[in-house]
Amino acid sequence: MRYSLFLLALGVLGCSEPQADKAAGSSAPDTPTATAAPETTDAVTVQSLPANQLPAGVPRQPGKVLELKQWTDANGLNLLVITRTPEQDEPASPDEADDARHIEMYARQYVQRAGTWQELWHLQDGVSHCPFDLWIGPVPGATTVTDLDHDGQTETTLLYSLTCTSDVSPATFKLIMREGAAKYALRGYTVVQYDSVPAAQRVPANPCCLDTISAARLEEHYELLAGRYETEKEFRNAPPAFLPFARRQWQRFSSKSTSEEL
Numbered sequence: 001m002r003y004s005l006f007l008l009a010l011g012v013l014g015c016s017e018p019q020a021d022k023a024a025g026s027s028a029p030d031t032p033t034a035t036a037a038p039e040t041t042d043a044v045t046v047q048s049l050p051a052n053q054l055p056a057g058v059p060r061q062p063g064k065v066l067e068l069k070q071w072t073d074a075n076g077l078n079l080l081v082i083t084r085t086p087e088q089d090e091p092a093s094p095d096e097a098d099d100a101r102h103i104e105m106y107a108r109q110y111v112q113r114a115g116t117w118q119e120l121w122h123l124q125d126g127v128s129h130c131p132f133d134l135w136i137g138p139v140p141g142a143t144t145v146t147d148l149d150h151d152g153q154t155e156t157t158l159l160y161s162l163t164c165t166s167d168v169s170p171a172t173f174k175l176i177m178r179e180g181a182a183k184y185a186l187r188g189y190t191v192v193q194y195d196s197v198p199a200a201q202r203v204p205a206n207p208c209c210l211d212t213i214s215a216a217r218l219e220e221h222y223e224l225l226a227g228r229y230e231t232e233k234e235f236r237n238a239p240p241a242f243l244p245f246a247r248r249q250w251q252r253f254s255s256k257s258t259s260e261e262l
Contacts, residue, residue, distance in 0.1 A: 044154055046071045046145045058117050061106045071145050074152030077112040082138055102128035105136045109156055121178050130164035142253045148241035155179045159253050161190055168194045170226045175250055184238050186246055188229030191255040199255035203227045227254045
């Protein structure tokens with residue numbers, strides 16, 4: 001029953017990222033004291049900015065600023081903003097004894113053209129109707145900017161987890177790669193620490209693909225979920241370098257995405 005409830009909850013959470021914006025609220029940014037040093041990835045130099053230094057003219061996103069990065073590519077000056085709203089109460093449904101809550105995460109990439117910031121793409125995801133422990137957030141250190149196909153237009157890759165559980169269970173885990181309007185994704189589950197064997201040692205050597213395993217077998221062998229993703233179909237038309245990079249990022253970060261580490 002424990003994992004039946006868990007699978008049901010994750011089935012609700014595993015929906016695709018909504019593309020429509022909700023009404024904007026006020027931002028409550030962090031206030032770091034210094035700008036982080038630039039990082040270089042595949043010849044792309046990325047500057048992490050203090051969360052309270054949102055450039056003038058960039059629209060405010062709902063919630064608290066979690067990551068703020070800028071870099072330059074063939075499009076010009078780029079800016080990535082990731083925010084998360086606080087947990088908010090929801091009225092309980094008639095068949096629920098406890099009040100439920102919801103939480104949301106937003107990500108937007110802008111490019112500066114003719115002195116104005118224009119949105120290149122956006123992502124909105126969240127956990128709703130949750131009476132248990134809930135979470136959503138990017139994995140620390142996992143957000144990357146690359147130019148894997150060396151075309152001058154960078155790729156932005158986000159990895160984040162979201163969950164609504166009452167026990168130690170894998171969270172929903174997503175890798176979203178964007179190159180302009182093009183979007184590629186891996187979606188599955190994390191590996192969690194629940195015994196003396198470190199989570200990193202339980203990451204499967206081949207995390208693909210859950211859509212080849214029957215639902216009955218997954219119900220009986222729930223441990224197969226940990227560290228695996230559903231499919232690689234969204235990368236079929238991607239440049240050749242994209243999927244190997246996504247696989248490496250998934251392997252590296254799927255055991256480091258629980259809320260206790262964020």
